Amino acid sequence: MLSYRHSFHAGNFADVLKHSVLIHILEHLKKKQKPFCYVDTHAGAGRYSLTAEHAEKTQEYVQGIGALWQANNLPPVIDAYVNVIKEFNSQGDLNDYPGSPLIASHLLRRQDRLFLYELHSTDIKLLETALQKDKRVQLYHEDGFKHCIGLMPPVQRRGLVFIDPSYEVKADYEQVLEIILQLYKRFATGTYALWYPVVERSRINEIEKKIQASQLNNVQLFELGQLADSREHGMTASGMIVINPPWTLNKEMQQALPYLAEQLGIANQGNYRIKQLKDE
Numbered sequence: 251m252l253s254y255r256h257s258f259h260a261g262n263f264a265d266v267l268k269h270s271v272l273i274h275i276l277e278h279l280k281k282k283q284k285p286f287c288y289v290d291t292h293a294g295a296g297r298y299s300l301t302a303e304h305a306e307k308t309q310e311y312v313q314g315i316g317a318l319w320q321a322n323n324l325p326p327v328i329d330a331y332v333n334v335i336k337e338f339n340s341q342g343d344l345n346d347y348p349g350s351p352l353i354a355s356h357l358l359r360r361q362d363r364l365f366l367y368e369l370h371s372t373d374i375k376l377l378e379t380a381l382q383k384d385k386r387v388q389l390y391h392e393d394g395f396k397h398c399i400g401l402m403p404p405v406q407r408r409g410l411v412f413i414d415p416s417y418e419v420k421a422d423y424e425q426v427l428e429i430i431l432q433l434y435k436r437f438a439t440g441t442y443a444l445w446y447p448v449v450e451r452s453r454i455n456e457i458e459k460k461i462q463a464s465q466l467n468n469v470q471l472f473e474l475g476q477l478a479d480s481r482e483h484g485m486t487a488s489g490m491i492v493i494n495p496p497w498t499l500n501k502e503m504q505q506a507l508p509y510l511a512e513q514l515g516i517a518n519q520g521n522y523r524i525k526q527l528k529d530e
């Protein structure tokens with residue numbers, strides 16, 4: 251039984267990094283007229299109220315999107331992210347937070363397609379409502395890990411696979427890479443973005459080692475920490491591993507991550523990493 255609900259965490263520091271990277275990749279894909287596909291293997295509920303019980307309880311968004319909402323002179327990639335979130339809050343106050351599938355459906359064009367997977371029986375219904383019968387979307391109440399392999403290679407031959415598990419099941423740490431390797435075999439030119447939490451650093455070290463030993467090429471890692479590594483605080487940092495990233499992403503993140511570490515870090519422990527895991 252799945253117990254993770256993203257509504258407790260929406261808009262936190264991990265979402266800031268995750269969704270800034272997502273928006274940059276989608277905007278880059280839009281530079282060509284040719285259609286592309288967006289595959290979200292772990293889509294969540296799509297829209298989150300930051301004034302509802304779950305977000306109010308954890309207040310995680312306060313040291314995430316909340317800390318950037320009124321800021322000036324943001325690094326460009328963060329400015330683009332905050333502007334997208336503002337488009338979901340047209341009254342000016344920060345009340346709603348869009349998840350990855352809503353951000354994508356907002357940014358994609360008529361010719362593009364979305365394939366979304368969500369396994370939680372409540373969140374799939376919320377997602378269906380949030381998408382308002384968008385004709386470009388195929389929504390599956392299925393295991394995104396298993397099912398998305400059948401989509402590859404996509405008919406568009408261009409696109410992003412966004413992989414954002416909750417790692418509630420520890421096997422996810424191993425499964426993510428196995429799935430990516432299978433997808434990559436079928437669609438080596440696609441862009442893949444994998445989110446990971448740093449709860450136990452050794453698990454991430456293991457993923458990095460496996461990527462470096464794999465047949466994947468052109469892989470970059472971007473990590474943002476609120477606290478130094480520790481086993482006592484739950485998730486202290488999180489990162490995005492991007493395969494075939496837009497050539498512009500690294501430069502944008504060089505500017506954005508020091509800023510985010512400073513603004514969103516706790517007790518002066520904010521930190522970041524940028525790493526080329528595999529060359530082109």
Ligand SMILES: C[S@@+](CC[C@H](N)C(=O)[O-])C[C@H]1O[C@@H](n2cnc3c(N)ncnc32)[C@H](O)[C@@H]1O
Nearest residue numbers: 292293294349350367368369370393394414416
């Ligand atoms: C971190 S949340 C997703 C957040 C979303 N990607 C976003 O950025 O707004 C992970 C979601 O994956 C769902 N989930 C867990 N295992 C899954 C699986 N095997 N296939 C599809 N969805 C799954 C959970 O119910 C949860 O809603």
